[in-house]
Every structure is written in C-alpha cells, then in structure tokens.
Amino acid sequence: MTEDRGSEHVRRIADATGLDARATARLRVLNCIRDAGEASRTDIAAALRLSPATVTFVTSGLMSGALIEEVANQETGETARRGRPRVALRLARGVHHVAGIKIARDAVSVLIVDFDGTDVAKGEFPLAKSQMEPRELVETVRSCVARVCSEVPGGIEALAGISIGLAGQVDANTRFVHWSSSLTRRNVDLGSLLDAELPCASFVENDANLVAKAEHLFGEARGLTNFLVVTVEYGVGLGIVLDGKLHRGERGCGAEFGHTKVVLDGAQCQCGQAGCLEAYVGSYALLRDAKGILKDPKDATVMALVAAAERGNAEAKCVLDRAGQIFGMGLANLINLFDPERIILSGDRQRIAHLHSDAVMSQVRRSVISVDAPLPEIRVHHWGDEMWARGAAALGIERVSALKVRDLGRDAA
Amino acid sequence: MTEDRGSEHVRRIADATGLDARATARLRVLNCIRDAGEASRTDIAAALRLSPATVTFVTSGLMSGALIEEVANQETGETARRGRPRVALRLARGVHHVAGIKIARDAVSVLIVDFDGTDVAKGEFPLAKSQMEPRELVETVRSCVARVCSEVPGGIEALAGISIGLAGQVDANTRFVHWSSSLTRRNVDLGSLLDAELPCASFVENDANLVAKAEHLFGEARGLTNFLVVTVEYGVGLGIVLDGKLHRGERGCGAEFGHTKVVLDGAQCQCGQAGCLEAYVGSYALLRDAKGILKDPKDATVMALVAAAERGNAEAKCVLDRAGQIFGMGLANLINLFDPERIILSGDRQRIAHLHSDAVMSQVRRSVISVDAPLPEIRVHHWGDEMWARGAAALGIERVSALKVRDLGRDAA
DNA sequence: ATATTTTTTTCATCCACCAAAAAAAATATA
C-alpha cells in the first residue's frame, strides 16, 4: 500500500515524452483541467491522486506561465456550500494562439484557436492545383495563415505554433513526409523547410490522426483512452488511440484502414492494389460505380446517389448497400481486433449517412464475435467543414502545451 | 500505516494500477537483466540511464530477495581487460519455481520452470472430456501440477505461482472467464475458485496472449516493444503487444483475429458466424474441406493434407492455396492496421508450413500498402509441444516478478 | 460575533536519485 498516488505514472510519461519530472507533472495537471473543462485544485488532487500541496505548487507554475487561469467565483454556478469555496481553474483564454491548417485536394482551410480551443479566426482558400512542390506548399501555408492572421492581434509572428494536416504517410515526430497526395515529390523533410520559412514552431501530421486528436480533445472521445476514429470522405482513414496515445506504428505512418483488403482479387483501388475497403466505400468508388445513374458529371456527388436510392433507384441502392455491407464488415473487424471503448465515425453528414444505417449496424453485430459485454459504442460525429483544420489545431495545442510546460522549467532554472 | 481494514483496500487498488516507485525501479532492472541474459551493473546503468549508485542500491535489494545472483567471474567468457572486472548479474536460478499449465481439448500439459525460465519438470496428462465444470477444472489443475511437482523439492506448496492458459475469452486481470471451450459454463469467477483450492498465487490468461508472452520473454520477440504473434492450430489466435504491453482491449478479452471476416457471407465458422478467417485457415476448416481427399478419418491431419498436395493432388493443393491466400490477406491487414516491428507465426512445424510459403508472402507484399520503409519482418517460430504451457510459465514468471519486487518493499518497511 | 466546515497554502520532511569521491580489483609497466 506504499503507493496509491501518481508519481509512478509521472515517471512512465516522462520516459516516453522526454520531458523532465516537473514538466510532466505540469502537463498531467493541464490535461486534467482540459478534460474536465473546469476543475478546482481539490478536484485535480483527487483525479490525479496528488496531494493538495503538490497541486498548489504545480498550478501556481502553470498560472505564472499564463497556461491556466482562475475562474472568478461568481461565474461558477455552484450551490453555496459551507467552507472555503473551491476556486475553479480553466485553460487560459485569449492567449497562445495556434493555427491549424489542412491542405486538401482543392482548398486550404485555416483555423486559429486560442489555448482553450476557442475559435479566433478562420479562412478557406481555393487551391489551383492539388499537387505542389514542397517549397510551394510551405509558401502556401505561410501566406494562408498570414492572411487569416491579419485579423488577429500580433499577426503570424504572435502565433505559438502552426500545425499542418496532410493526407498521406507522414512521420509526425520527424516531420518527414514519406508520401503525400499534396506533394509532387516523395520523401520530403518538410520540417526543415517549414523552420526556414515560418516564424514559429510547426507540426505536421496525417489527417486521420488529426481527427482522432480533435475527437480526443474537443469531440466525442473526451476522457477516453482506447478508441478509434474512422473518417470517410474521398478515402477512408483511421486514427487509433490506445492507452491515451496515438498509435502510429513502427514506421510512423499510421494505420491504413482504407487499404485493408476485404475481397480477394476484388475491385481496383486508386492505390494500385485490389480489393481495398476504400475501393468499395470511398466516395470516389461510389461515384465510379454509379456512373450509370448520375449521368450529369456536375451532379456526381454522394448526396445525389443517396437521393437516388431514396427515390427507389435500385442500382443506386445496390451500390450503397454493398458499400454499407463492406463497411460494416470492416468495422466489425476493427472491433474484433482492437476491442475499443468506442468507435467514432467522423465526417460530413451527407457523406456518411448510409454508413451507419440500421442495416450496417446489424451487419456489424452479426460479425463481431460475441462477448457477454455489450458491443463498443459506435458514435457518429458530424463535423462541419473545418473538421480537419480543427484536428490540426488540436494537435497544435497539444504540442504547444508540451513546449510551454517544458519552457516554464527553463525559466525557473 | 497500521490501519487494519482500509489498507487492504488501498493495496488492491495499488495492485491494479501498478507498483510504487521503488518496486517499479526494481522491476525495470529485473527486466533489463532478463532481456540481456546477463548484465553488469554498468550495463544496466547505461541501458536504463540510471546512475551507478542507483543501480547498486536496486540490485542489492534484488539480491537480498534472491531474484538475481552474481555470476562467478571465471564463468564469464570475457577477454581480460584492464580495470576492475565487471560482475555479471543474472536472474536467480533454481529458485521461485513457477508452474505453467495449458488446458487443451484432449490433454493437460504442465511445465515447471525456475525464475530464469529454465525447465525444472514437465508432464502431460490426457483429458477424458474436453469440457469440465469449473470445480472439476480447478481440481484437474491442482492434481496435474501436484503430480509434476512430486519431482520437485518442496512440492506444490513451494511454488511461487501457478499460471493457467485457457482457450476463450478470459479477463486476466480479474481472472474472470467469460467463456472458454474448456468449461461447461460461461461467466465463471475462476479466481476465487483457484484461491480456495491452490496453495499459492494463480494467474489465468487467454492462450494466444500466453504465446505472445513466451515470445517476448524467451522467443523471437525478445527486446521488441511492438509485435504481433499469430498462432495457428485448431483455431487461429493473435497476441498483440504494443508499447511493450499486451493489448487486451476494453473488455479484457483480447483480439479475435481468427474471427475477423474475410469473405462476405462466406464459409460457416465454428463460432456460428460466416466468413471468418479461421473458417478457411484453421486446421478444422482444412480437414472439413478435404474430406474427399482424406477418406480415412484417422489419417485426417493437416500433415496428411500437405503430403497429398505435395504428391500433386490438385484438390488438396487448392484447399491449401486458398487457406494461404486468405491467411496472406489477413496478415497484410494486420500490417496495414498495426504496422508492427515484427510478426511471429508460432506453432507446430507441420501445421503452419503452408502458411509461410513464397506464395503467401508474395500475397502479403501485394496487399500491404507500400511505404518506402521495408515490410515488417515475418518470422516463423516452431515451438515444441509445450508452446502453450511455456507461455503460461512466462506469464507466471512475469506476475511472480511483480509480486516479489512489491514484497521486497514490504519487508523493508 | 463565534463556531464550523472546507479549500488552499506553507513548511518541514521523506525518499529516490545523483555527482563525486573512495574503494576495490584487475592489468600494464618499470
């Protein structure tokens, strides 16, 4: 019974992240406050199994670094109790602005948030071409962020970090891009290019992982430690969070759910292989198979296909049904392999409606090996357009938090 | 520190969450020595980034608890160097005996090892029936272990732990068996039954996870932190180790690779569902599909099927080829999802030969989404018969290590 | 106005870890 407190966790986390013990304690408290939204020192002590004395020490450090702030008492809607009232703490607002930016096929979207995750400014810019030279991409990032920052005091120079989401195989730790659909070249050391052009810290991550981050910090996965996020759009992506950490795999490139094989020698996929899940479920696959129905190319959207199916078009229904069946099988396999707390389907309402129908869910139930415990919850999260940029911002906040708690230590020393 | 009732509760929590700082340090050093086989204090300090002073302190504690021992100098085959010679440390031998026991369909195998993993005694006992009442199973465990222990000084009373491998859905933390093919009943709290009947600590685990443990401690996964172990026998099992820890999933029942779906509305599986990987790859599936070839029921083995294929029997070849294709697709999907350092195929030589042929490996390469990094290594490990029992013993050693390092702290206080 | 309750801070202490010095145990060299 020597140890029911949290010091052992601190060491484990410290080993993994490279932060020293003090910074790790600060980060744990910060994340606890973020998870709770608002928390008093007593709450934090209970949640992290730290002594009140430690919490006072750590929070005073965080406050001096303007990472958290006290909530004025009258703001808390607490029923008056006896005793000294708790002082709620929350993440600092209006400071440490972070830019999240997503490079898509035809547009760049930028979202600027403060440390609390509150929106500060946003913008979307069309892209002339879907593939760019690395330098061109970096310049695009800089100029788009700068334009959105014109609304923000201090401009781009005042940002605490810029976080970039890219489709493809991205090593977030080294900021090395093995391959991305947005770049004309493979194997680009984007990190050094970014450092040369940008006035602040920058981060790069695979876009599905970003959405997982967004769900973890701001969405349907708050407080969870084992969950999966499936994104369906042009392709199909997967973010895996196990034990509270993004699982990026040995080669650092994340999971490729969209290219798991669901049919031996099946349909041709854009990746060059055959039988990929994405080749049945991705929006480009649906539209490919629905050419006969959606003759007008400018009407060739998933929404139109769904509408046709609802009007009773048998062929449209067939295409969507098959996508649903395959998708249900894929989801069931994820559950069989990972047994997560929750699976979150993230994406545009119209684009994923057919993927969480009763038919799909019953397909999942039929295919998950039965345990007496109930099936993991499958939730749908309809983000707005800025889903990806918000994910990038979430990553940015996380990284900036780590930098700040580390630098607080520097100042003291 | 002298509360009588509360402290027990606190201890339970501490047990569930982990160990105190001192015990954790001891365990880290212990694992470092186990990984290395033999290591001097200097080696340990370098490997764990601890100061020599700390290593001396920790190792002296481990030696006083008879968990490690010094290797007499002449035993080390070191070239004579200048300076005080290093004293190698290794796990203690001949002490802390642990029994690993596997309950299979038709037999019980028991393996007793010492703290170092060295075999001390073993035995195999036929089982009259493949399913038992929980009490009957516990009694079988006790009597089989006791019989093998008759060769061991001290007998069953002197064992540091008994570790039991069961097929099915087992929650290793609570020792609760949701379902097992060896039990006539579902939802059995095996832990309390075991505690009532056995004179020492006992542990329960799913059999595929056990093999993963065995590979990690003694096999092809020594020193790795992210790997998968696939077992092929009657069924197909998967053990997942991520970040050095077994991933057991939210419901604690481990991964069900054998029942991931590979064909929509495919072949019927013993689990009642359709299209499971196991229904194409498991030995019972092969034999089911090969009934026309292997007419003599006593000759109905995978080995005979492989032999028939080698003799040019087209039907046999077809059954094996399909199994190989499906298996290759399954392996590729594991790589796409987990991106492990290594995948280990564990099992009997004859039973898995057709699953790592060139054809299967090229199927894997065709189905893994290409990265510039090389494919994860796929290794085959042919264990002897006692693979499962050795896995159970590996788990036992791990658990006993945790108990011992914790109790060392107790004695000091 | 005083007592009570609860939260937060202060303070002395504990414990793991460390750097540096000392000791130990070998080889190299004169």
Add this chain to the structure above:
DNA sequence: TATATTTTTTTTGGTGGATGAAAAAAATAT
C-alpha cells in the same frame, strides 16, 4: 616485485520533487 593505470562498484553527502501536517483563508451555520 612494486607501482601506476584503468575500470567497476560502493559510499557519502546533497538535491529536488512529492508529501503529511499544520496553518491560513474564506465561506456558511449558529
């Protein structure tokens, strides 16, 4: 053979982070 050198291990004294206990603070209850 005696002494110097090298390397490992142990001892010693000190440091920093977390802690328990006591004090302070800030509210309600009487």
